[in-house]
Structures are given as C-alpha cells and as structure tokens.
Amino acid sequence: MAREGIIGKTVDLGIKFYSNGVLFDPFNVATVKIYDRKTGGSIVATITPTRIDIGYYRASWAIPSSYLPTTYYDSWQWVAESGMESKTQRYSFSIVPESVSVEVPSIVRAEVGCRPRPSWEFYIGLRNVEDVGNGMGLRLSFGKAIPSDSDKLVHYNVYHSDTRFGVLDSWPKLITTEQQIIVNVTPGKLKYFAVRATEFIPSEIDVTDLVQAGIDLYQYPDALTLQNDIDAYAAAINVGNTNGYPEKGFLLVDTEILKYSVKDGTAFHVEDTERGAFTTFIDIHFVGAEVKLWHGIEETNTVIFQETAAWHKEWGIPRNVDEIGQLNVDSDGYREAAVDHLTTDLSVSDKNIDFPSYDYKGYHRQSLQATFSGGCVNSYVGGEFDGGRGLFLMDRNLARLDSMLQVTGEPVVLLRRKWTGKRCRCMGLRRENPRTRCSYCFSKKC
Secondary structure: OOOEEEOOOEEEEEEEEEEOOEEOOOOEEOOEEEEOOOOOOOEEEEEOOEEEEOOEEEEEEEOOOOOOOEEEEEEEEEEOOOOEOOEEEEEEEEEEOOOOOOOOOOOEEEEOOOOOOOEEOOOOOEEEEEEOOEOOEEEEEEOOEEOOOOOOEEEEEEEEEOOOOOOOOOOOOEEEOOOEEEEEOOOOOEEEEEEEEEEEOOOOOOHHHOEEEEOOEEEOOOOEEOOOOEOOOOEEEEOOOOOOOOOOEEEEEOOEEEEEOEEOOOEEEEOHHHOOHHHEOOOOEOOOOEEEEOOOOOOOOOOOEEEEOOEOHHHOOOOOOOOOOOOOOOOOOOEEEOOOOOOOOOHHHHOOOOOOOOOOOHHHOOOHHHHHOOOOOOOOOOOEEOOEEOOOHHHHHHHHHHHHHHHOOOOOOOOOOOOOEEEOOOOOOOOOOOOOOOOOOOOOOO
C-alpha cells in the first residue's frame, strides 16, 4: 500500500518495531522530523510520536494547504535498548491535492537490532526460596537459561533488597553459574529476591576473580568514582583502587560500556577498540562519574520471592563454644551485653543516697495499737478514709516492710540479671546464655 496524504488535511504516519519477528517497544523513540529531501534537505515539521500499542507508534502531521503535491520524508530515530547507539531511518510519503482519492497510509516496518541475550529453557527466573534453618542461610533455586550463542556461558545475577520495589531498582549483589545457591543474610529480617540470566564469553571475564560470598557464589564489587576526565579514545580509567574487580572484564561508565584487559592497583587500561562495547555510544566522561562492573545483557523477568532466615529446632541449638565473637557470632544479628551484671552492685545503696529515713508519722507510724485505735486519722492507711473508717491490711503490711528496711535490712537496687556476650532477643530471663542460644528463636514453631 502507498503512503499518501491530502494537502490541507492530517496524515497519519505509522511505524511498527519488531525484534526477531515480535513487536517490541524500543527504549526511546525520538521526535519525528519531516524533510523535503531523501538525504540532507530542510526540516519542514517536527512531530512528537504517539505510542498506539506495543511496538506501534504514530506521527500525525497537519499538511499546510499552501503546499504543492510532492514527496516528503519522515525521519524516525530510536534507541533499541538503554545505552545503545541510536538509529535513524527515513521513509517516503507523497502529498496529493484533495481531488485525488487516497487510501489509509500503510504502516512501515522497522527491525530493531536488539543485543542478543539468554533465554530460559523452561521455568522463568527464580523458582523457590527456602530457609535452610541455620539462622542466616536462604537457598535460592532457579531454572536453566540457554545462551544466545554456543561460545557464551550463562551467568545468573542475584538481586536482593529489604523492600520489594528496591529489588530490581538496584544493581545485582551476587553472580553465579549454578542453578542453586545459598545466600547468607541477617537473621529475622525479611528479604526480597530476584534472579536474572546474563551471558559472557569466558575468555573476556572470569567471575571467580571476584570476592567469594558462598559456594560457587561471588559478590559484585562496590561502585567506584572516576578520578580523571577521559575522551573518546584509549584511556587509563583512574579510580584510586581496583581491588575486588576481575583481572579483565567490562565497565559501565555513564551509559558507555568499556572493555578492559589490563588493570593495575589504581586504574583500568582501555584501548581504542575496546570503547563502546555492545553497540553503546562512545562518549567523553568527567571526574566524578560512577564506574561499575557491568552486569551483562540480562533478560528482563520480574519474578520476586520473599523469605526470612530463621533458626529451626531440628538443627539443634546453635553453638560456637570456643569462638565467641568469631565465626557465626560476630555478625549474625545478635545483640551483645557489654557489661557483666551477674554480681549485684550495692555501692549505691551503701551510700544511702536517695533513700531518706522514714519519719515514723502517719502511715509510717510503727505502733500497731495506734493504727487500730484510729490514731492515724487522715492517713490513707487507717482511720477515716473517704468518709469512713477502715484498715487496708496489704497497704499496712507493705508500709511495715518498708519501715523494717530502715531497721533490720539494707535498701538495694534490684537489677535484671544479665550476661555478657551475644544474646538472642527472644530469650527468657533465666535462659539467656552467651554460648547456648534459644532453640525456638525465629522458629516457625514459636
């Protein structure tokens, strides 16, 4: 079908974006420009396109009535994925006088060149998260992903956060090549998890160079700060300290991906041919830009699970008798009583500070006969009280006990019995112990 519009009326110029034969929304579709020539020429109009449906966009142009019949060109510009270079394509259409009958303009088809990425073989993303019962470990299981090319190896990026919305909004925390891992987290704290598949050529990056966080599990290094301006050519990317980064790999600086094959203690060294990897735009970068280890081209599943690490009774009481404050104790989420109050300190009461002697008047009167005879009238222990005479034996007994402390006893400060060391927060008073912990703590049986 032809693409024609009538002079003096509005023409709808549509385009559909496809990726591997499937309608696809590009990361960004820029303003459409109308040119009077196939190449070069002048811009006669600019139009903001409207998204009609998945992968379908439309630009509507009101053709001025003063225009003569001729051919114009609508220029579309889009970015397939975040960080990729933009692509521009012009398509022709004719404008005709109102006397000519025209059909609805045909919709052009554009093939979007997305970067290849792995796909899930059967089950998409994270399949299950279960508490292993040792207070810190959560077992994550996920499906198998297939690489886009046989020379690539699938890796799995692990995301976790304290909030559901923060899971996929953050950078991945861990990376692995296995389909089941155990992640250690703070006991008793709810965590949210997601897993996305990515892929790398093994000769270009080795994740085992990263800090190990578990069996077959490695930790992404912290982001760094660029300490020198770099242009669009070969450069030394100074960051101050490259510890924790692999010997070779990919960096993300702003939106550009840079491949490096050499690093030293303070900088990554990038050649001309290693700039703008994975079709990203080569740009200049300034001091203060964030430098991160790139996580690869991920698939985009949004499967999220939640779980809390807990102690299970069937594991027995967690013990670490010989290494208090060391492994499995130092950072396991337990509080510490730093002062030993096992022996009650009576030094304050010996000084008799804030414990003045009784005056033995009113309800402090020691004479029981005076009490029964109403000699303590107007007190709240005996005599007339609220318009009547009565005797409150419990109050009287308590008063006598208070008085006896001044004669035969010693006033003391009653303190809660405590021990030093790590303690479970749900322990009972008589069960707390820095070495033997509560067998029901965080248990599902509590």
